[in-house]
Amino acid sequence: MSEQAESHLLIVDDDARIRALLQKFLIRQGFYVSAARDAAHARRLLDGLDFDLIVLDVMMPGEDGVSFTRALRAESSTPIMLLTARGDTDDRIAGLEAGADDYLPKPFEPKELLLRINAILRRVPQSPETSDGPKVLHLGDVRYDVERAELWHGAEQVRLTATEVQLMRIFASCPGEAVSRSKLVEDLGRDRDQAQERAVDVQITRLRRKIEADPKQPRYLQTVRGSGYMLAPD
Known part of the structure; x- marks a missing residue:
């Protein structure tokens, strides 16, 4: 089971098979998982639900993942993991510049996605921290x-x-x-x-x-x- 179990994830990918596989795998790891087929569908879910992390495919019909990331960053700090084509360095850099927290080239092992998701979720501050340094x-x-x-x-x-x-x-x-x-x-x-x-x-x-x-x-x-x-x- 994932160390970040019970976090709510949103999977956004136009490939129904990938959506289903990722949803099934991540639910088995203890996450709550919702799925959307494109940016417009994702927006409708985001209007009514709060998510701890968004897993977002770059190449989608209509609004692509980089543009959607940029739009999300104008109003939200929810962590974003981009799924990119393996050889497409430009998409990865553009995604990071738009505000994504990380990217994972396709094809990938589900366990690697799980490691990346947990790494991102650990960065989110859970509570105020105290230190001996300047406040x-x-x-x-x-x-x-x-x-x-x-x-x-x-x-x-x-x-x-x-x-x-x-x-x-x-x-x-x-x-x-x-x-x-x-x-x-x-x-x-x-x-x-x-x-x-x-x-x-x-x-x-x-x-x-x-x-x-x-x-x-x-x-x-x-x-x-x-x-x-x-x-x-x-």
């Missing part, structure tokens, strides 16, 4: 509440994805210290390979847009040449 980090006009895992710009809260929450948690635990890309991949629960390090680079770029006044010349989430990335609060 709030100031990043220019932005502040990060460490205990609540919340990013604020003035009086407006900035929505973070589950992956961005985990990245901020990692950086906030060691402000002023560089964290290597390989360590970030490991702490995010991903396989250690160059593709995942590139995926982390995309997530960092997205996070900078939410923190930096000028994301192209980052002041607070810095690149440390040869060492990785570093959060440098005021």
